[in-house]
Amino acid sequence: VNAVYTVTLGKVDGGALSAIELSLWQAFGVEVCGMPALEEPTYAYDQQRAQCNSTEVLREVLATATSDALRVLAVTEVDLFIPMLTFIFGQAQLNGRVAVLSLARLRQEFYELPPNGALLCARARKEAVHEIGHTFGLTHCADQSCPMSLSNTINHVDRKGEDLCGGCSLILEEQMKHIRTDTGAEGKQ
Numbered sequence: 083v084n085a086v087y088t089v090t091l092g093k094v095d096g097g098a099l100s101a102i103e104l105s106l107w108q109a110f111g112v113e114v115c116g117m118p119a120l121e122e123p124t125y126a127y128d129q130q131r132a133q134c135n136s137t138e139v140l141r142e143v144l145a146t147a148t149s150d151a152l153r154v155l156a157v158t159e160v161d162l163f164i165p166m167l168t169f170i171f172g173q174a175q176l177n178g179r180v181a182v183l184s185l186a187r188l189r190q191e192f193y194e195l196p197p198n199g200a201l202l203c204a205r206a207r208k209e210a211v212h213e214i215g216h217t218f219g220l221t222h223c224a225d226q227s228c229p230m231s232l233s234n235t236i237n238h239v240d241r242k243g244e245d246l247c248g249g250c251s252l253i254l255e256e257q258m259k260h261i262r263t264d265t266g267a268e269g270k271q
C-alpha cells in the first residue's frame with residue numbers, strides 16, 4: 083500500500099491523533115495508517131531553549147520511514163523550533179516525504195487557559211492538513227481562511243478553516259495525478 087502514515091513521538095493525545103488521521107484522509111483522499119510509535123525526540127532537545135529542533139526531528143523520522151510510506155506525519159507533544167524562529171507549530175519538507183506537528187502550542191493550557199479537547203482537535207486537524215499539504219507541493223496560501231495560510235499565532239490557527247480553498251484544491255488535484263502515475267509505474271516494475 084501507498085499510504086500516509088502517522089507516527090507519534092512520545093506520548094500523544096489519542097483524540098487529537100484520531101482527528102488528525104481523519105482530516106488527512108478527508109483532505110488528501112489517501113489511506114492513512116499509524117506507524118509504530120517512536121520515542122520522544124530527546125536527541126533533538128535544546129537545553130537552552132527547552133524545545134526540540136524540528137529539522138533534526140524530520141531527519142530522524144525520514145530515516146525510519148518505510149518505503150511504502152507515501153508521506154509520514156510525526157505528531158508530538160514537545161515544543162518545536164527552527165533556529166531563526168521562537169517556535170513553530172510544525173514543519174514539512176516541501177514536496178518531500180515527512181512532516182512534523184507539535185500539539186504543545188495547540189493546547190489551551192499552553193496559554194494558561196482551561197483544557198479544551200474539541201478545540202485541540204480542530205487546531206490539530208488544520209495544522210496537520212497544512213503540513214502534509216506542503217509535502218504534496220502546496221505552498222502558503224493568501225486566503226486567510228484556507229488551512230494552507232501561514233499561522234504564526236494561535237489566533238490565526240483559530241480563524242482559518244479546515245477545508246482547502248478552491249485554488250489549493252486544484253493544485254492538489256494536479257499533484258495527486260502525478261503521484262498516482264508515479265506509484266502506478268513503480269508497481270509495474
Ligand SMILES: [Zn+2]
Nearest residue numbers: 212216222232
Ligand atoms: Zn507552512
Ligand SMILES: [Zn+2]
Nearest residue numbers: 223228247250
Ligand atoms: Zn488555499
